[in-house]
Each structure stands twice: as C-alpha cells, then as structure tokens.
Amino acid sequence: xxxxxxxxxxxxxxxxxxxxxxxxxxxxxxxxxxxxxxxxxxxxxxxxxxxxxxxxxxxxxxxxxxxxxxxxxxxxxxxxxxxxxxxxxxxxxxxxxxxxxxxxxxxxxxxxxxxxxxxxxxxxxxxxxxxxxxxxxxxxxxxxxxxxxxxxxxxxxxxxxxxxxxxxxxxxxxxxxxxxxxxxxxxxxxxxxxx
Amino acid sequence: xxxxxxxxxxxxxxxxxxxxxxxxxxxxxxxxxxxxxxxxxxxxxxxxxxxxxxxxxxxxxxxxxxxxxxxxxxxxxxxxxxxxxxxxxxxxxxxxxxxxxxxxxxxxxxxxxxxxxxxxxxxxxxxxxxxxxxxxxxxxxxxxxxxxxxxxxxxxxxxxxxxxxxxxxxxxxxxxxxxxxxxxxxxxxxxxxxxxxxxxxxxxxxxxxxxxxxxxxxxxxxxxxxxxxxxxxxxxxxxx
Numbered sequence: 001x002x003x004x005x006x007x008x009x010x011x012x013x014x015x016x017x018x019x020x021x022x023x024x025x026x027x028x029x030x031x032x033x034x035x036x037x038x039x040x041x042x043x044x045x046x047x048x049x050x051x052x053x054x055x056x057x058x059x060x061x062x063x064x065x066x067x068x069x070x071x072x073x074x075x076x077x078x079x080x081x082x083x084x085x086x087x088x089x090x091x092x093x094x095x096x097x098x099x100x101x102x103x104x105x106x107x108x109x110x111x112x113x114x115x116x117x118x119x120x121x122x123x124x125x126x127x128x129x130x131x132x133x134x135x136x137x138x139x140x141x142x143x144x145x146x147x148x149x150x151x152x153x154x155x156x157x158x159x160x161x162x163x164x165x166x167x168x169x170x171x172x173x174x175x176x177x178x179x180x181x182x183x184x185x186x187x188x189x190x191x192x193x194x195x
Numbered sequence: 196x197x198x199x200x201x202x203x204x205x206x207x208x209x210x211x212x213x214x215x216x217x218x219x220x221x222x223x224x225x226x227x228x229x230x231x232x233x234x235x236x237x238x239x240x241x242x243x244x245x246x247x248x249x250x251x252x253x254x255x256x257x258x259x260x261x262x263x264x265x266x267x268x269x270x271x272x273x274x275x276x277x278x279x280x281x282x283x284x285x286x287x288x289x290x291x292x293x294x295x296x297x298x299x300x301x302x303x304x305x306x307x308x309x310x311x312x313x314x315x316x317x318x319x320x321x322x323x324x325x326x327x328x329x330x331x332x333x334x335x336x337x338x339x340x341x342x343x344x345x346x347x348x349x350x351x352x353x354x355x356x357x358x359x360x361x362x363x364x365x366x367x368x369x370x371x372x373x374x375x376x377x378x379x380x381x382x383x384x385x386x387x388x389x390x391x392x393x394x395x396x397x398x399x400x401x402x403x404x405x406x407x408x409x410x411x412x413x414x415x416x417x418x419x420x421x422x423x424x425x426x427x428x429x430x431x432x433x434x435x
Contacts, residue, residue, distance in 0.1 A: 023281075031281050035274045040260055042269030047259040065269055066276050073280040090253060103365065130249040152246040153253065184242040 017081030024077060040086055041068055044093045052097070052128075055104040068096045082146040087153070091134060098131060136186040144179030151176055327358065327411040327423045330384070341389040344373075346411045346423065349383040356415035360387045363425075364407050375414075385411075 019037075022030035042065045049056050056064060072092050079088055137145045143165075150161045158176070162169040226233055327348040344360050360373035373387045380386045412422040 026281060031277065035277050038277060039270050039273050041273060042266055043260040043263045044256065046263055046266070046269075047256050050259070051256070062269060062272060065272055069273060069276040070280060073277060086257070087253070090256070130252055133245055133249045148246060152243070153250040155250075180239050180242055183246075184238055187242060187245070188238075 016085045020076055020079045037085055041065055044090060045097055048097045052101050055101040064100050068093055083149060132187055136183045139186055140179055140182055144175055147172060147176045148179045326421050327413055329423050329426050332428055343386050343388045344409055345384055345386045347383045348385055348413060354415060358385055359412050362407055362409050370407060
C-alpha cells in the first residue's frame with residue numbers, strides 16, 4: 001500500500017508533480033490552475049503549425065487542440081515531474097501535430113509531388129528534424145532521459161542535476177555519458193543525419 | 196582513469212564531460228594515439244550538438260508561443276475540455292485489469308479458433324460464414340516487397356463465390372483491388388499478394404503512403420456480399 005508523504009517529503013516533490021496530484025484528486029482549485037497552465041497548448045500548436053508552413057487550417061487546429069488536451073488529461077497520471085508541465089505538454093503537442101500534418105500532407109501535398117522539406121520555409125529549424133531525437137529520448141530509460149534533458153534542455157550543471165535527481169554528482173556524470181552513448185546508437189540505427 | 200572492461204570508455208566519458216577542452220596532456224596524448232577513440236568522440240559530440248539544437252528549437256517555439264496572439268476561442272476551449280474531462284466519472288477498471296481481461300479473451304478466442312479450423316484439403320465444413328477474419332499483415336511492413344495479405348473465412352456448406360481484397364487510403368479512395376480469389380491456401384486461410392500486373396510498380400506507389408487500410412469482402416455467386424471491418428496497415432518508418 002502506498003504510504004502518505006510527510007510534509008517534509010512533500011517539500012522535496014517538484015511543484016508541478018504536486019499540482020498534478022491535486023488535479024488527479026479532482027481538487028477544483030488545482031483544476032483551474034491546470035487550465036491556466038494548459039492555455040499554452042493552442043498557442044504552441046499555432047506556433048508549430050506556422051513553422052511547418054500551416055498544413056492545418058484554423059478549424060483543424062482547434063480540433064487538434066481538443067485532442068491534445070484530452071490526451072494530456074489521460075496521460076496526467078504518468079507525469080513524472082522531471083520537467084515542467086509545459087515541457088512535458090510540448091512533446092504531446094509536437095507528436096500530435098506531426099501526425100496531423102502527415103495526414104494533411106498526404107491529402108494535399110504528396111499528390112502534387114512536393115517533398116517534406118518544401119513544406120517549411122526560411123532558415124529556421126525544421127520541426128520534422130527533431131522527431132528522431134524526441135523518439136530516442138522516449139526510448140531511453142527514464143533516468144537517462146532525465147539527465148540528458150536536464151543537461152541540454154535546462155542547461156543544468158552536473159551538480160545541479162545531482163541535486164535535482166537526488167543522486168551524487170559523479171553518478172549524474174556517468175549516467176549522462178551512458179545516456180549519450182545509448183542515444184547515439186538509437187539515432188544511428190534510425191540513420192539520422194546528425195548535424 | 197579507472198580500469199574498465201570496455202577499453203576507452205572511461206577516457207571517452209571524461210572527454211565528453213569536458214576534460215578535452217581543458218587541454219589535459221594525458222587526454223590529448225591518448226586521443227592522438229587512438230583514431231577509433233577520436234571517431235567515437237566525434238560521434239558523441241554530434242549527438243550532444245543535436246540535443247542542443249533540439250533544445251534551441253523547443254526554446255524558440257516557447258518564445259513564439261508566448262508572443263503569439265491571444266485566441267479567445269482556443270482559450271475557452273481549454274477550460275471547457277479540461278473541465279469536462281475532470282467531471283467524467285472515473286473508470287473502475289485499472290489498466291492492468293483491462294490487460295488481463297484482454298489476454299483472457301485472446302486465449303479463449305485462439306482456443307475456439309483452433310478447434311474450428313478444418314483439416315487442410317478438406318471440404319468446407321461447419322463454422323459460421325459471415326465476415327472474413329483479417330489475419331495478416333497487421334503491423335509494420337517493409338515496403339520493399341509486396342506483403343501477403345491473409346484472412347480466414349469458413350463458408351457455409353454449399354456456399355459458392357469468391358473473396359476480394361481492397362486497399363484504400365484514409366480518404367476512402369481505392370488504391371488497389373485484388374480481383375476474384377476463389378481458393379484458400381489451406382483450410383480456411385486465404386491469401387493475396389499483389390503480383391502480376393498490379394506489382395511491383397503499383398505496390399511501390401502504394402508503399403509511399405504512410406498508412407493505408409485493407410478490407411476483404413466475400414461475394415457469393417448469388418450476389419450476397421459480406422465485408423470485414425477495415426484495418427489499417429502501417430509501413431516501417433525507415434521505408435517511408
């Protein structure tokens with residue numbers, strides 16, 4: 001049986017994890033807070049859609065926003081607090097819009113003989129490029145994935161990573177190195193052209 | 196350096212963690228002596244740069260999202276959807292209970308299916324007719340060669356007719372049709388592989404779609420048509 005956390009232990013739990021726990025207990029105040037935080041979802045989808053050359057129209061984007069929110073709600077029990085709710089939600093947005101854009105592209109662009117790289121304009125990074133790296137991060141163990149995210153996405157030092165994950169600094173370093181090796185193998189297996 | 200059962204691992208680890216940039220002579224000498232170590236270090240450095248690029252990409256999107264225009268309709272949607280989900284009654288079924296129930300159902304179905312399978316070469320005896328049961332392909336396909344599409348169908352005694360396989364895209368447009376298939380390959384198992392005039396060129400065109408659907412219909416000589424539920428077929432990501 002799961003024991004109740006003491007108040008001292010609760011203070012060690014990341015604030016977003018506490019928020020999610022309250023939401024899962026259907027605390028009305030926490031649900032309102034979550035709604036405020038999740039307002040980033042339609043904005044993020046809109047930004048991603050713009051980057052991809054607007055494969056989805058306004059209505060499709062609204063529908064997709066709804067799908068993403070339902071998916072986020074269903075996945076909330078699996079939120080591990082290793083990143084902020086927004087970073088975690090970003091991944092859901094990213095995969096959902098890529099899937100939706102594939103369908104839209106299949107409907108309208110492939111038939112015209114255009115390639116994926118023609119869908120994106122300018123010199124900004126192409127959203128399709130990072131699919132493999134996100135897939136790779138998902139396939140690593142949670143501990144390895146967390147270390148890579150904290151090092152590269154949140155730019156923490158190894159000391160800070162150790163504190164965040166409650167592990168010694170040297171363990172953080174070893175885990176980082178092993179995670180990088182494993183990710184490199186996964187990306188090589190997918191034949192990703194690393195830049 | 197600590198001894199390790201994988202030579203070079205500790206040294207590489209030290210380098211990835213930044214000792215090379217400090218110009219440590221011991222490290223630089225070890226690298227100069229071992230081209231393989233240099234190659235592995237380059238690989239890991241590229242992976243690290245790729246992670247940094249993904250991080251920059253994510254950060255710039257968050258910036259764009261923050262600076263993006265407010266969309267009242269979308270904001271209202273967030274509240275509506277999440278409040279609706281929060282009010283939805285929670286299922287008493289835990290995921291593990293559902294998995295066990297699904298497993299038991301699968302075992303029961305396999306046992307039942309095995310019992311009803313006629314001997315190879317026998318006439319079609321027993322078993323209910325009705326929708327053909329789709330067997331393969333069910334998952335990821337290698338698009339380099341046309342796969343075999345297999346299904347099970349046990350006609351009523353005296354039934355005469357044929358089966359047809361249709362492949363279509365997610366918009367419902369027909370991509371490929373098998374023509375009349377009159378004989379099972381064994382027992383109640385039937386098969387169609389796109390060959391002859393439909394392959395390989397049409398298959399290659401088809402394989403360019405990331406996913407498509409297949410469906411089998413039985414058509415009796417009296418004109419009665421029964422169709423399976425359509426099922427999606429996925430292609431291997433590396434083949435797209």
